[in-house]
Amino acid sequence: MDNDFARAMWRVLEPLHAVTYFAPSCTAANKAAGFRGYWMGYFAARSAPLGAVGPGVIEATFYNFHPAMIRRAIPDAWTFATPEIALTTRSTAAAGVLQALVPDLAAVIDEALPALQAAIAGAPAPGRALFAANRDLPTPADPAAALWQAATTLREHRGDGHVGCLLAEGIDGCEAHVLFSADTGAPEQMWRDNRGWTETDWAAARNRLQARGLLDDSGITDTGRNLRIHLESRTDELAMTAYRDIPDIAAALAALTPAAKAVAHSGAVPYPNPMGANPI
Template identity: 75%
Template sequence: MDNSFARTMWRVLEPLHAITYFSPECVAANKAVGLRGFWMGYFATRSAPFGAAGPNLVEATFYNFHPAMIRRAIPDAWTFATPEAVLETRRTAAASVLRSITPDIETVAATTLPTLHAAIESAAAPGRALFAANRDLPTPADPVEALWQAATTLREHRGDGHVACLLAEGIDGCEAHVLFAAHSGTPADWWQANRGWTESDWAAAQSRLRSRDLISDTGLTDAGRDLRAHIESRTDALAMTAYESVPAIADALAVLTPAAKAVARSGAVPYPNPMGADPA
């Protein structure tokens, strides 16, 4: 397997994981446990493996959100629901949605979990805070909850590596979105609304990227395209470290792919989305 396998794996794991943010049932479960609004639910559910995380930790590990957006939700979230309650809610609601979308998901879980757990155990944790925090969680007894947790853990493994690549190349959170918007042709206001960056933040990031000859008025420059390709390639290489010593991982991918496609077809995860993932 070459490093492109890691990207294929991400495209399959991402929709299985992302139902926790977008599925109406999961959003309603977050509100029922006490969390106020969509974004408090997002920040609390994703950071709950850290315990009652403060805003600085969430800003550092989530990387691409405006700090003020985070501070509207964290640490207030923990006055409405404990991290333990949030962790239970996120896995039970996600498993319920997966069961409703994919009738054979328990068979999928039974078939793939040993391999996914082998990948999780083979991956190094240093420098990967969200991955390590998720890996430290007890494995749920329910197989579909365990499948969702495994997909989430491996997803965060890749995400931690991506953040490291952005940081190494001197690309901050807002600049990462400016680059992606220039690459994809998506409108700036869509990214600003989803990540909390103001027009002045966006303009300043554009200015910094222009000064490095990474973007122009018409989109990415050659240097910008080269940098994006380098970051994505390095992200794939770092993510591949979880899979390269797991012989059965290609078989697991084949079993997981129909479930991911079912999620994509269901509309439980919208496309396009701010994660940059396409339908599996």
Template identity: 55%
Template sequence: MEASFARDMWKVVEPLHAVTYFAEECRKANGDVGLKGFWMGYFGSRGAPLGAVSAGTIQATFFGFHPARVRRAVPDAWRFASPESILRARSDAAARVLRRTVPGIEDVAVKAAPLLQEVVMAADASGRPLFAANQDLPLPEDPVEALWQATTSLREHRGDGHVALLAAEGLSGLEANVLVSAIGVVPPERFYESRGWSPEDWAEATEELTRRGLVAQGEATAEGRGLKARIEQRTDELAAVPYNVLSDPKTLYESLIPASKAAATEMPFPNPIGFPRPA
């Protein structure tokens, strides 16, 4: 499968998954199960497939967050709610959002979820901890929940591969954020708000990237843009491999486009994910 197909699939998979971060039903579900505040809800619900892990594990696998932001939420999250109860709540809430926002989601889910799950089970989990944890979860019987879980697994598969490539290039989570912002994908203020870094942290990382020749006067250099492009290309190449299991991947992709556009109405633009507004 070509890398460009994996990029296209990311653009339809991400909004279906990302309702879990932005939709009111999902935020409320995290609170109802016992998690306190948005960030404990975020780290607890996304991290629940891993079990009651340490703050260090969340920090390493999620990448890009200030350690203090993580440690204010974890491991306390597991005192308020078990990973098992969080998993049930997050899946149910995401399905309710998709049913509210996406016309015809039942039919889409019945057809697409089994195919996406084929891709999930064909993917190699080696070196991909968040993906491996999601891959191990039983697929929900409800077709819309199953669709959400399959998109979540594939999203984490891609994300784990991306993090590995960033780390291999010697970029910290903060430096990766600075480079993305210097290219113009996400404003710095979004990262201050969402990832917990201070302007002083940002300035220090910018200085380091400047020393490496990746940034100049706050903007990415040709070398910095080239590095980011190579990382994105390799991310796509790695993410494309499991789709080879499908006999008709193009039809699956096309079937998800309307649902994805509808689900994207729950996302803010610009967003810290760096996801572009659907055309």
């Protein structure tokens, strides 16, 4: 089993996890819990496994949001609802979406969940704050919520590793978006609007990347493209530490694939999206 397996697993876990950000019932649930506006619900729900943390912790762990965007939501969010409420709200709402969208979800859970949980139990935690915090949450009693939580935990494991790769290469949060957009053609405004960066921030990041030879006036350079290939390859390599030597993990991937396709093709997760995920 090589690092391509980690990429394949990410492609199926990402839409299962991402319903929490995009499905109307999930965003409505955050509002009903007391959070004011979409982004307050987002920052509170995603960071809730860490406890009632301040904006600095979210700036460090989420990595690619403008700090001012975070501070508009946190710590005020915790005056409206506790992390415990946010955790219950997010898993219950996401489970409801999966139950509505995935045919024969019970069979998918039976086939995939034990292997995912084994992967979580064996995956390395040092340096992976969001993964470790999600790993240590109690397993939801509802099997659909347990599947969503497992997908979320492994998704954050990969994301924590990716942040480490960006740090190692000296690529900051805004620069990561500029480089991705230049390489893939993803619309710049989508990234700016969803991560809080201004046009001035974006231009400054582009200038920094040009100074390193990663971009030029015509777009991404060969050096920049090779760096992106390295970042993604290294991220896959680090993500594979969760999956090696896990019995039935290949069968879990096979079971999850049609479930992920059902979610992706339902329209519950938009494409393109600010996570950089492509439809499976």
